[in-house]
Amino acid sequence: MTTVPLNVQDVSSRHDVLQRLRPTAAWALAPAAAVLLAFWLLPLAHLIVLGGQGREGSDSGYWQVLSSAQYLGSLVQTCLLAALVTLAALLVGGISGVFLARQQFFGRSALVALLTFPLAFPGVVVGFLVILLAGRQGLFASLGLGLAGERWIFAYSLTGLFIGYLYFSIPRVILTVMAACESLDRSLEEAAHSLGAGHWRVVCDVIVPGLAPALVSCGAICFATSMGAFGTAFTLGTRLNVTPVAIYNVFTNYANFTVAAALSVILGAVTWAVLLLARRVAKQSGTVL
């Protein structure tokens, strides 16, 4: 019991130190605040206002987007694609991540290093890699030619886009799952095993619930990245009907700034809402950006 007052004193003196250091600390935030205000908040506010304006007496940009089957279709398609990619990446990355975190074998760290490199590849490069896999002169084209007598080409479609998004989502999931596995209590699994639960039961009832917060927040980031991944879609062809490409086409080909602004705002809002929702569901953070 004698340690309690000592602790209180310790905490309060630490609090004092922080209090004394605080006024100068706020000044250190000024440069970052200025940059964010001038080049992020101001342009964003401008974009939001611009999306509400109409051109030459027409409806506001938001209404034009929401009443057009084409734009709405591309939004829905983008969301569905991003959700599908997220689920697939969580499944594939989850299996590999748990495996790599739990097992020790020769070459494990090299494997981890190789699997995490693609995290920093830009979208354009990923698009090109998809073309090399499934394009006109790609691996699957020659494989198909040898096996079935016809070239298998699916790089320039939504399938190609799916492969590309999966490519840069998997490393992120693997990294997050590996980090989350380290904080998982192994004795729970052993207890479940000793109570007679099979592998499946342990995975469903112990490992997945334990990893759930990490999976949710990482999935949200995968979803957000897939929603905005312009580079990959741009490399695979500007005919793909996904929202980033639609924004680009509206802006450059038709110079329709209001609709481009409205589409950007809606895309950003959906992405942000998903991230916020994920944060609510999984209170703990600690994901790889």
Place this chain on the structure above:
Amino acid sequence: MKRTTLFIAQLVFTLLVCAFMLVPVLMSLLAGLTRNYFVGVSSGLTFDWLIQVWQSYSPTVWLSLRLAVACAVCVCVIGVPAAYALVRMNNRFSRAFEELMVLPVAMPGLASALALLLTYGQFGEFRSSWLFILVGHVLFTLPFLVRPVMAVMQRQQLPTLEEAAASLGAGPIKRFFSVVVPNCRAGILAGVLMVVTLSLGEFNLTWMLHTPMTKTLPVGLADSYASARLEVASAYTLIFLLMIVPLLIALQAISARLSRGERR
């Protein structure tokens, strides 16, 4: 440890995932060095494509390097003090600010670029200089420096050290440069490497912000993918990978060291 069928199955699965990650990269390396990819490797290996790429695209490489270095400097100058302030304040305002800072990463890059372009695009001088791209890169990479620096600052005995320096008569600025900055060198280094890597590969923002006079490496890559032959595009990708992979290796080494320090 017993190696069950489950272990084998998982290993095969992981190796397949690894193949999915690596095979296209290896194909790209090979294609960049093959004389005629359509014929195959039997046509011989050559450095001609690399030389050709260097002759036509080397300005993009230099611009990207300059941008990356300038971006790292800017992000350090505004990011390290910001990280310090956020760790020190640790109240509702600082958490809201952190949220705001991460927003440009969470938002689709195209939307941020469009916002910048529509707001500042009318200033011709600024619009056509490489500084316009720099602004976008700084916005996008800022949290990637602030996060690791904050993580390092949070676990060190910084308040005590600072208090000691203050009691010996060091002012706030002197304390910041002689106590705070040297104590989070590792975090700053990890952040800078991440910022340089991201800036070298940034495309979503850059594509909207660039002009024909300010083409960065990823913009050049997109150009070559759209118009050049496969060998040239592959050789160009090879040059990009040669620039980025050493950075990634250094980054992995540093983050391994940082997490070891965390466990100590």
